[in-house]
Amino acid sequence: MERLIMEQMIRWKTKKNRKPLIIRGARQVGKTWIMREFGRRYFERVVYINFDNNEHMKNVFSMDIDIERILSALKIESGMQIDAENTLLIFDEVQEVPRALTCLKYFYENAPEYAIVAAGSLLGVALHEGASFPVGKVDFLNLYPLNFREFLMAVGEQRLADLAEQNDFDMIRVFSGKYEDYLRKYYYVGGMPEAVSTYLETDDLYEVRNIQEELLIYYSNDFSKHAPVETVPRIQMVWNSIPMQLTKENKKFVYGLIREGARAKDFELAIQWLLDCGLIHKGYRVSRPGIPLIAYMEMNIFKLYFLDVGLLSALCELDARTLLEGNRIFTEFKGALTEQFVAQELVAAGMKLYYYSTKNSSGEIDFLIQQNGYVIPVEVKAEENLQARSLRSYCQKYQPEIAIRSSMSAYREQDWMVNVPLYALAAYMKNIGS
Numbered sequence: 087m088e089r090l091i092m093e094q095m096i097r098w099k100t101k102k103n104r105k106p107l108i109i110r111g112a113r114q115v116g117k118t119w120i121m122r123e124f125g126r127r128y129f130e131r132v133v134y135i136n137f138d139n140n141e142h143m144k145n146v147f148s149m150d151i152d153i154e155r156i157l158s159a160l161k162i163e164s165g166m167q168i169d170a171e172n173t174l175l176i177f178d179e180v181q182e183v184p185r186a187l188t189c190l191k192y193f194y195e196n197a198p199e200y201a202i203v204a205a206g207s208l209l210g211v212a213l214h215e216g217a218s219f220p221v222g223k224v225d226f227l228n229l230y231p232l233n234f235r236e237f238l239m240a241v242g243e244q245r246l247a248d249l250a251e252q253n254d255f256d257m258i259r260v261f262s263g264k265y266e267d268y269l270r271k272y273y274y275v276g277g278m279p280e281a282v283s284t285y286l287e288t289d290d291l292y293e294v295r296n297i298q299e300e301l302l303i304y305y306s307n308d309f310s311k312h313a314p315v316e317t318v319p320r321i322q323m324v325w326n327s328i329p330m331q332l333t334k335e336n337k338k339f340v341y342g343l344i345r346e347g348a349r350a351k352d353f354e355l356a357i358q359w360l361l362d363c364g365l366i367h368k369g370y371r372v373s374r375p376g377i378p379l380i381a382y383m384e385m386n387i388f389k390l391y392f393l394d395v396g397l398l399s400a401l402c403e404l405d406a407r408t409l410l411e412g413n414r415i416f417t418e419f420k421g422a423l424t425e426q427f428v429a430q431e432l433v434a435a436g437m438k439l440y441y442y443s444t445k446n447s448s449g450e451i452d453f454l455i456q457q458n459g460y461v462i463p464v465e466v467k468a469e470e471n472l473q474a475r476s477l478r479s480y481c482q483k484y485q486p487e488i489a490i491r492s493s494m495s496a497y498r499e500q501d502w503m504v505n506v507p508l509y510a511l512a513a514y515m516k517n518i519g520s
Contacts, residue, residue, distance in 0.1 A: 087232065087236070088239050090235070090236060091227055092124060095124050095203075096128065098227070099128060104201070104225070105224050105225045106193055106223070107203045107227060108180075108190075108203075108206075108209070108224050108225070109203065109229050110205075110226060110364065111207070111229035112365050112393050113305070113363070114301060115393075116229060116279040117178075117205040117229055121134075121176045122134060122176065129172060129174040131168075132173070133160055133164040133173055134164070134176045134178065135163060135164065135177055136179055137177065137178065137180055138179040138182050142159075151185070170197070170199035170201075173200075174202075174203060176202075177205075178206075179205070180205065181208050181209045182206075187204075190202065190204065190220045194220070194224070195223070207364075208312055208363060230430065230434045231279070231393060231396075232277030232282055233277060233435075233512065234268075234269065234431060234512070235247045237268070237277060238268060246265065246268070249261070250509055250513055251513045253517060255496070255497035258510055259496045265509040265510075269427075273399060273423050273427065274291060274396060275291070275294050275396050276396015277395075277396065277430075278301060278396060280301070281297045281298055281301070281396055284297050292406065294396075295405075298397055301397065301400075302401060309321045313359055314355075320356035323344045323345065323353070323356070324344060324353055324360060324390075328391070329398060331389070332391070332422035333421075333422045336443075337389050337450075338388070338443075339389055366390050367391045367392075367393065367429055367430065367433050367439060368388050368389070369388060369390075369391070369429065370384060370439070371383065371441055371442065372441070372442055373445075375461045375463070375484055376461070377459070379440050379454060395430060421466075424467070427508065428452070434512070435512045435515060438455075440456075449480065450476055451465055451476055452465055452466045457516075457518050458518055460486075460519055461486065462486065462489070462515070463484075463486055464491075464492060464511075464515075465477040467491060467494075468493070474491045477503060478503075489503035490506055490511070490514075490515075491503055491505045492505070492508050494508060497510070
């Protein structure tokens with residue numbers, strides 16, 4: 087499978103003032119694979135060090151930081167020669183040895199000629215626990231589950247992926263049926279690499295669901311293994327409540343849906359832990375669509391989304407027939423899946439999530455995105471539902487230069503808004519103002 091992050095890693099390799107690179111992302115999104123594949127393609131040698139349960143490396147980095155001594159230790163550990171021009175150093179699960187994180191600063195300052203890529207699934211958690219971090223001395227890239235474009239590429243539909251990326255809406259309209267079929271499959275398969283690989287190898291959606299259920303168990307086990315003992319039950323409760331939260335008409339996160347009488351202070355740490363692990367995304371309400379949006383966001387009013395639409399459908403136990411045939415259950419739930427899909431597409435495109443609603447929660451706009459000097463309201467509609475009362479009301483009040491309704495309907499410009507197909511929305515948003 088091709089991952090679009092590879093293009094960014096190639097640009098990093100050739101940067102004049104290159105810093106050590108940290109790949110951030112949840113467990114099982116493919117960080118180890120992308121680092122090793124990058125090394126295989128673009129370096130003569132790859133020195134891969136996994137810090138998880140690695141006592142040798144813990145001892146090496148517990149001493150004074152001396153770059154030459156550390157390089158000698160890495161040669162011994164890997165059994166390979168290391169030269170700056172032709173070797174990629176990979177530090178995996180780097181959060182397990184916080185001193186290795188600190189060491190990245192010294193590589194940048196004293197030995198910048200060495201190419202180092204690091205990753206850690208629980209890196210955010212480690213930093214909140216006080217690990218020393220080389221601020222300003224590293225570069226970052228974020229890796230997420232495969233987005234819809236990458237999914238199309240993986241299933242052999244490179245031309246469809248390119249059409250959507252180029253916003254060639256005349257041709258997109260011709261192949262709209264294929265896009266819709268693949269989007270429904272993506273709602274089921276999602277973008278977790280193992281689930282996509284299983285789909286490609288077996289063409290069996292039931293096998294895909296088995297993989298997704300195993301991943302959900304894996305994440306639950308992670309809660310117990312890595313989170314503070316007293317927080318684990320609350321993490322699980324937040325995690326399990328997200329489908330209920332997304333199926334409400336007003337999708338604002340409500341603590342009372344977790345358990346009766348629940349309060350913010352009871353679950354703030356649990357939510358932060360899931361955010362630090364990259365397992366959920368958060369979109370804040372803004373009271374007014376001004377620039378910058380962050381100045382108008384309300385910290386205590388927000389929505390939560392999963393990292394992957396396929397995992398959401400698995401947690402909700404929606405079977406393949408329900409999703410692909412569009413029966414009554416899917417009709418009732420499709421709005422949640424569609425909003426989840428759009429959220430993760432926007433996040434993967436590097437956009438921060440906000441939404442707008444009035445204080446009485448009427449007239450909600452699903453997403454408010456700040457992009458290249460514009461504040462863009464985006465109303466999301468599943469299937470062909472073209473009612474957009476909330477968006478019309480918002481536009482009458484604020485007169486935005488650009489307003490978007492996204493649905494399964496074809497591209498169409500109107501005097502006050504534009505309809506963009508769901509499967510082309512992320513590319514369209516990226517091109518605004520560019």
